[in-house]
Amino acid sequence: MQFQFENFASFLAMNGHGPYVWFSYGVTIAVMAALVLVPVLRQRQMREAFRRQLRQEQARRRSEIARAASETAAAD
Amino acid sequence: MEKWANMKLSWQWFHRLGSPRWFYQKTSAWLPWLGAAALLLLAVGCTWGLGFAPQDAKQGNSYRIIYIHVPAAFLALAGYYIMAICGAIGLIWKMKLSFVVMRAAAPIGAVLTFVALLTGAVWGKPTWGTYWVWDARITSMLILLFLYLGVMALSGAFSRELSGDKASALLALVGTVNIPIIYKSVDWWFTLHQPATLKLTQASTIDPSMFYPLITMIAGFYLFYAWVLILHTRGLILQREWRTQWVRELLGQSAPAAKA
Numbered sequence: 001m002q003f004q005f006e007n008f009a010s011f012l013a014m015n016g017h018g019p020y021v022w023f024s025y026g027v028t029i030a031v032m033a034a035l036v037l038v039p040v041l042r043q044r045q046m047r048e049a050f051r052r053q054l055r056q057e058q059a060r061r062r063s064e065i066a067r068a069a070s071e072t073a074a075a076d
Numbered sequence: 077m078e079k080w081a082n083m084k085l086s087w088q089w090f091h092r093l094g095s096p097r098w099f100y101q102k103t104s105a106w107l108p109w110l111g112a113a114a115l116l117l118l119a120v121g122c123t124w125g126l127g128f129a130p131q132d133a134k135q136g137n138s139y140r141i142i143y144i145h146v147p148a149a150f151l152a153l154a155g156y157y158i159m160a161i162c163g164a165i166g167l168i169w170k171m172k173l174s175f176v177v178m179r180a181a182a183p184i185g186a187v188l189t190f191v192a193l194l195t196g197a198v199w200g201k202p203t204w205g206t207y208w209v210w211d212a213r214i215t216s217m218l219i220l221l222f223l224y225l226g227v228m229a230l231s232g233a234f235s236r237e238l239s240g241d242k243a244s245a246l247l248a249l250v251g252t253v254n255i256p257i258i259y260k261s262v263d264w265w266f267t268l269h270q271p272a273t274l275k276l277t278q279a280s281t282i283d284p285s286m287f288y289p290l291i292t293m294i295a296g297f298y299l300f301y302a303w304v305l306i307l308h309t310r311g312l313i314l315q316r317e318w319r320t321q322w323v324r325e326l327l328g329q330s331a332p333a334a335k336a
Contacts, residue, residue, distance in 0.1 A: 001128050001285075011127060014137035020202055024141045024195040025122065028148070031187050035304045036111075039311035046314055050327040 094171040096313040097322050103306050110303040117296030124289035132286075141199040143290055147297035149192035152220060153255060155185035155301060159227065160252045163245030173309075175241040176316065178248065179231050180308035184301065186224035193217055212261035213269035216254060223251040237316070 005011040012018050125143030132139035159181035166174035196214065197207040208214070231244035262271045282290070317323045 003127050004130060005127065014140070015131075017136055017138040017140075017202055020138050020198050021126070021140050024144060024198045025126070027194060028144045028191050031191060032300065035184060035187055036307065039304075039307040042311050043314060046318075047327050050324070054328055 094169070094173050096173050096176060096317055097320075099173055100310055100313050100326075103310065107303065107306060110299060110306070114296055114299035114303050117292055117299060121289055121293035121296050125293060129286050129289050130283075135203055138199060138202040141195050142286075143293045145192060145195040145199060146290060147294045148188045148195065149217070150294055151297045151301045152185055152189040152192050152217070153258060154298075155181055155188060155305075156220065156223070156248075156252070156255060158305070159185060159224075160248040163248040166241060167245050167249075172316075173313075175245065176312045177305065177309050178227075178241075178245060180305055180312055182224050182227045182231065182244075184304055184308060186221060186228065188301075189217060189221040189224060193221065211269050212265035213258065216258040216261050219254050220251075220258060223247070223254060226251075 003011075005014075012022070014021050121143060125140055129140070129143075131137055159178050162174045162178035162181065165171055166178060193214070196217075200209070201207050227244045227248050230247055231240045234240040234243065262269055314323055314327075
């Protein structure tokens with residue numbers, strides 16, 4: 001098995017078929033990369049949205065505790 | 077009594093397989109290996125096919141598109157089987173996970189069908205002198221693309237998730253009629269698309285120096301498909317089970333504020 005082209009330029013040119021071959025491979029690699037990235041990014045987004053929600057819930061709980069404490073202090 | 081207990085035991089794996097939670101946890105460990113193996117095979121196959129496989133005597137270098145065209149078409153068809161079978165399992169056994177896999181398979185299949193059609197068109201220009209022709213094989217592949225898009229649209233068209241599941245599963249099952257037509261199209265209507273060069277039952281009409289990189293790419297595409305199907309299924313599982321306890325624990329796990 002040996003490299004079929006004399007140099008890198010002829011590898012790119014592929015005797016005139018270069019544009020067809022490289023365009024095909026380029027588009028294929030791009031859409032296949034998208035197939036991997038879309039679910040990965042979606043999961044990351046969900047994780048961030050969930051953390052935001054969690055922080056909001058905690059902040060609400062903390063302010064409720066603080067209000068309850070100040071109310072009991074006022075009652076005394 | 078004992079017989080009943082045994083039967084219960086043997087069905088346990090089936091029910092566990094249907095549990096989205098079990099699937100999510102089980103596949104976590106597989107993903108990196110599957111991804112690495114797929115990318116390695118694809119990288120080797122691409123380099124081999126682009127630089128080291130010999131030129132085709134008739135088509136010159138344009139034939140190198142075969143190393144993505146044929147595997148993409150293979151997986152576009154195999155993916156349709158997977159989608160339709162998952163739809164059938166979901167309809168018959170009312171298995172939730174099965175519908176989720178079916179939904180995940182639709183966009184992946186659509187992308188692979190698109191790749192097969194596009195690379196075929198680009199390959200056609202220097203070989204046949206035209207990008208597109210209404211040949212039986214090409215037309216039936218275009219119908220396959222529309223079936224995938226139809227399943228995607230139908231599964232999202234209902235406010236009740238289960239209605240979308242059932243309707244798109246039915247469409248997927250009806251569309252299976254197209255699959256044997258695609259396979260046989262090059263034999264039934266001998267038009268422009270060349271007949272298969274890889275055959276299961278007889279010797280392939282392709283030289284070993286081109287066959288080995290092609291089989292490497294096909295294996296790479298199969299692994300890639302499995303990897304991406306699992307990735308998409310996991311994403312859909314999280315979306316569906318958003319409100320359940322295990323998903324909340326999972327998503328909150330690495331959150332620093334969760335401990336407070």
